[in-house]
Amino acid sequence: MQELLGRIQRRVDALPSGLRDHIYRVRDIARQLAPKHDIDPDLASLGMLAHDVARAMADEELLHRADELGLPVGTVEQAIPLLLHGPVGAEMLVKEEGLTDTSIHQAVYWHSTAHPDLDPLGKLVFLADKLDPQKVLRFPYQPLLMQMATEDLDRAILEFLSREIVTMVSQGLMVHPRALETRNHLLAATTPTDTKTEK
Ligand SMILES: [Fe+2]
Ligand SMILES: [Fe+2]
Helix, strand or coil, rough: CHHHHHHHHHHHHHHCCCHHHHCCCCCCCCHHHHHHCCCCHHHHHHHHHCCCCCCCCCCCHHHHHHHHHCCCCCCCHHHHHHHHHHHHHHHHHHHHHCCCHHHHHHHHHHHCCCCCCCCHHHHHCCCCCCCCCCCCCCCCHHHHHHHHHHHHHHHHHHHHHHHHHHHHHHHCCCCCCHHHHHHHHHHHHHCCCHHHHCC
16 A cells, blocks of 8 residues: 555656645545544545546547546547546556555546445545635535535535536536436435425
Protein backbone atom coordinates (compact mmCIF):
# COMPACT_ATOMS: atom_id res chain seq x y z
CA MET A 1 0.00 0.00 0.00
CA GLN A 2 2.86 2.39 0.85
CA GLU A 3 4.47 1.76 -2.52
CA LEU A 4 1.19 2.37 -4.35
CA LEU A 5 0.70 5.57 -2.36
CA GLY A 6 4.14 6.77 -3.50
CA ARG A 7 3.33 5.99 -7.12
CA ILE A 8 -0.01 7.78 -6.99
CA GLN A 9 1.59 10.72 -5.17
CA ARG A 10 4.12 11.06 -8.01
CA ARG A 11 1.24 11.23 -10.49
CA VAL A 12 -0.49 13.88 -8.37
CA ASP A 13 2.77 15.88 -8.20
CA ALA A 14 2.78 16.04 -11.99
CA LEU A 15 -0.76 17.47 -12.24
CA PRO A 16 -1.52 21.18 -12.73
CA SER A 17 -1.41 23.08 -9.41
CA GLY A 18 -5.11 24.01 -9.37
CA LEU A 19 -6.08 20.37 -9.76
CA ARG A 20 -3.56 19.34 -7.12
CA ASP A 21 -5.04 21.86 -4.68
CA HIS A 22 -8.53 20.45 -5.34
CA ILE A 23 -7.26 16.93 -4.67
CA TYR A 24 -5.72 17.94 -1.34
CA ARG A 25 -8.83 19.86 -0.25
CA VAL A 26 -11.13 16.91 -0.94
CA ARG A 27 -8.63 14.48 0.61
CA ASP A 28 -8.90 16.43 3.87
CA ILE A 29 -12.71 16.40 3.67
CA ALA A 30 -12.74 12.64 3.05
CA ARG A 31 -10.36 12.00 5.96
CA GLN A 32 -12.62 14.06 8.21
CA LEU A 33 -15.78 12.16 7.15
CA ALA A 34 -14.24 8.67 7.01
CA PRO A 35 -14.37 7.76 10.74
CA LYS A 36 -18.07 8.65 10.89
CA HIS A 37 -18.70 5.79 8.46
CA ASP A 38 -16.14 3.28 9.77
CA ILE A 39 -13.92 3.88 6.74
CA ASP A 40 -10.13 3.77 7.12
CA PRO A 41 -8.98 7.43 6.74
CA ASP A 42 -5.77 6.28 4.99
CA LEU A 43 -7.81 4.39 2.40
CA ALA A 44 -10.06 7.45 1.99
CA SER A 45 -6.91 9.58 1.43
CA LEU A 46 -5.63 7.16 -1.17
CA GLY A 47 -8.98 7.19 -2.98
CA MET A 48 -9.02 10.98 -3.11
CA LEU A 49 -5.37 11.22 -4.22
CA ALA A 50 -6.17 8.75 -7.00
CA HIS A 51 -9.57 10.01 -8.16
CA ASP A 52 -8.47 12.75 -10.58
CA VAL A 53 -5.19 11.33 -11.97
CA ALA A 54 -6.66 11.57 -15.50
CA ARG A 55 -8.56 14.84 -14.97
CA ALA A 56 -6.02 16.98 -16.83
CA MET A 57 -6.29 15.00 -20.07
CA ALA A 58 -7.88 16.70 -23.08
CA ASP A 59 -11.08 15.26 -24.57
CA GLU A 60 -9.28 13.65 -27.53
CA GLU A 61 -6.75 12.01 -25.24
CA LEU A 62 -9.48 10.65 -22.97
CA LEU A 63 -11.30 9.17 -25.96
CA HIS A 64 -8.05 7.73 -27.30
CA ARG A 65 -7.03 6.22 -23.94
CA ALA A 66 -10.55 4.84 -23.40
CA ASP A 67 -10.37 3.13 -26.78
CA GLU A 68 -6.87 1.80 -26.02
CA LEU A 69 -7.98 0.50 -22.62
CA GLY A 70 -11.10 -1.12 -24.09
CA LEU A 71 -13.48 0.98 -22.00
CA PRO A 72 -17.13 1.34 -23.01
CA VAL A 73 -17.83 4.72 -24.60
CA GLY A 74 -21.57 5.38 -24.77
CA THR A 75 -23.61 8.24 -26.21
CA VAL A 76 -23.02 10.42 -23.15
CA GLU A 77 -19.24 9.81 -22.96
CA GLN A 78 -18.98 10.48 -26.71
CA ALA A 79 -20.68 13.85 -26.19
CA ILE A 80 -18.93 14.64 -22.89
CA PRO A 81 -15.51 12.89 -22.94
CA LEU A 82 -14.64 14.52 -19.60
CA LEU A 83 -16.83 11.84 -18.01
CA LEU A 84 -14.16 9.32 -19.03
CA HIS A 85 -11.51 10.72 -16.68
CA GLY A 86 -12.68 8.44 -13.83
CA PRO A 87 -12.72 5.21 -15.86
CA VAL A 88 -9.47 6.07 -17.69
CA GLY A 89 -7.72 7.02 -14.43
CA ALA A 90 -8.89 3.84 -12.69
CA GLU A 91 -7.70 1.58 -15.53
CA MET A 92 -4.38 3.42 -15.83
CA LEU A 93 -3.74 2.83 -12.13
CA VAL A 94 -4.41 -0.89 -12.57
CA LYS A 95 -2.30 -1.30 -15.71
CA GLU A 96 0.51 1.16 -15.00
CA GLU A 97 0.78 1.42 -11.21
CA GLY A 98 -0.24 -2.04 -10.05
CA LEU A 99 -3.49 -1.05 -8.32
CA THR A 100 -5.25 -4.22 -7.18
CA ASP A 101 -7.66 -2.85 -4.57
CA THR A 102 -11.10 -3.17 -6.20
CA SER A 103 -12.66 -0.72 -3.75
CA ILE A 104 -10.24 2.07 -4.75
CA HIS A 105 -10.58 1.10 -8.41
CA GLN A 106 -14.38 1.36 -8.32
CA ALA A 107 -14.25 4.60 -6.32
CA VAL A 108 -12.01 6.25 -8.93
CA TYR A 109 -13.89 4.71 -11.86
CA TRP A 110 -17.35 5.97 -10.82
CA HIS A 111 -16.54 9.23 -9.05
CA SER A 112 -18.22 11.40 -11.72
CA THR A 113 -21.50 9.55 -12.26
CA ALA A 114 -21.78 7.27 -9.20
CA HIS A 115 -22.88 3.63 -9.57
CA PRO A 116 -25.56 1.59 -7.81
CA ASP A 117 -22.96 -0.88 -6.49
CA LEU A 118 -20.54 1.64 -4.94
CA ASP A 119 -19.28 0.56 -1.51
CA PRO A 120 -18.92 3.02 1.42
CA LEU A 121 -15.46 4.13 0.24
CA GLY A 122 -16.78 4.77 -3.28
CA LYS A 123 -19.67 6.77 -1.87
CA LEU A 124 -17.31 8.82 0.29
CA VAL A 125 -14.97 9.58 -2.64
CA PHE A 126 -17.96 10.60 -4.78
CA LEU A 127 -19.30 12.98 -2.13
CA ALA A 128 -16.01 14.46 -0.89
CA ASP A 129 -15.21 15.44 -4.49
CA LYS A 130 -18.45 17.48 -4.64
CA LEU A 131 -17.81 19.05 -1.21
CA ASP A 132 -14.74 21.01 -2.34
CA PRO A 133 -15.52 24.55 -1.04
CA GLN A 134 -14.33 25.89 -4.43
CA LYS A 135 -17.39 24.23 -5.99
CA VAL A 136 -19.89 26.11 -3.80
CA LEU A 137 -21.14 28.28 -6.67
CA ARG A 138 -21.90 25.14 -8.66
CA PHE A 139 -23.39 23.31 -5.68
CA PRO A 140 -24.75 26.06 -3.39
CA TYR A 141 -26.49 23.45 -1.21
CA GLN A 142 -23.06 22.19 -0.02
CA PRO A 143 -23.78 22.89 3.69
CA LEU A 144 -26.81 20.58 3.53
CA LEU A 145 -24.81 18.02 1.57
CA MET A 146 -22.01 18.11 4.13
CA GLN A 147 -24.48 17.57 6.97
CA MET A 148 -26.05 14.66 5.12
CA ALA A 149 -22.66 13.20 4.18
CA THR A 150 -21.75 13.22 7.86
CA GLU A 151 -24.88 11.30 8.83
CA ASP A 152 -25.84 9.08 5.89
CA LEU A 153 -23.83 8.65 2.67
CA ASP A 154 -26.80 7.21 0.75
CA ARG A 155 -29.11 10.09 1.63
CA ALA A 156 -26.41 12.57 0.63
CA ILE A 157 -25.85 10.94 -2.76
CA LEU A 158 -29.60 10.74 -3.38
CA GLU A 159 -29.93 14.44 -2.57
CA PHE A 160 -27.02 15.36 -4.82
CA LEU A 161 -28.15 13.25 -7.77
CA SER A 162 -31.77 14.41 -7.51
CA ARG A 163 -30.70 18.05 -7.59
CA GLU A 164 -28.11 17.64 -10.33
CA ILE A 165 -30.34 15.53 -12.58
CA VAL A 166 -33.09 18.18 -12.37
CA THR A 167 -30.53 20.89 -13.19
CA MET A 168 -29.09 18.97 -16.13
CA VAL A 169 -32.49 18.15 -17.61
CA SER A 170 -33.73 21.73 -17.16
CA GLN A 171 -30.62 22.97 -18.98
CA GLY A 172 -31.16 20.55 -21.85
CA LEU A 173 -28.07 18.52 -20.93
CA MET A 174 -27.56 14.77 -21.10
CA VAL A 175 -27.76 12.66 -17.95
CA HIS A 176 -25.47 9.67 -17.60
CA PRO A 177 -27.44 6.40 -17.29
CA ARG A 178 -25.38 5.30 -14.25
CA ALA A 179 -26.42 8.51 -12.41
CA LEU A 180 -30.09 7.72 -13.07
CA GLU A 181 -29.62 4.07 -12.10
CA THR A 182 -27.89 5.06 -8.88
CA ARG A 183 -30.69 7.47 -7.98
CA ASN A 184 -33.34 4.84 -8.73
CA HIS A 185 -31.44 2.29 -6.67
CA LEU A 186 -31.10 4.63 -3.68
CA LEU A 187 -34.72 5.73 -3.98
CA ALA A 188 -35.92 2.12 -4.02
CA ALA A 189 -33.87 1.41 -0.92
CA THR A 190 -35.15 4.41 1.04
CA THR A 191 -38.79 4.78 -0.07
CA PRO A 192 -41.56 2.86 1.68
CA THR A 193 -43.10 0.30 -0.73
CA ASP A 194 -46.56 1.92 -0.95
CA THR A 195 -45.21 5.23 -2.21
CA LYS A 196 -42.90 3.84 -4.88
CA THR A 197 -45.42 3.97 -7.72
CA GLU A 198 -47.53 6.92 -8.69
CA LYS A 199 -51.20 6.37 -8.11
FE1 LIG B 1 -12.98 14.09 -11.25
FE1 LIG C 1 -12.25 15.80 -8.31
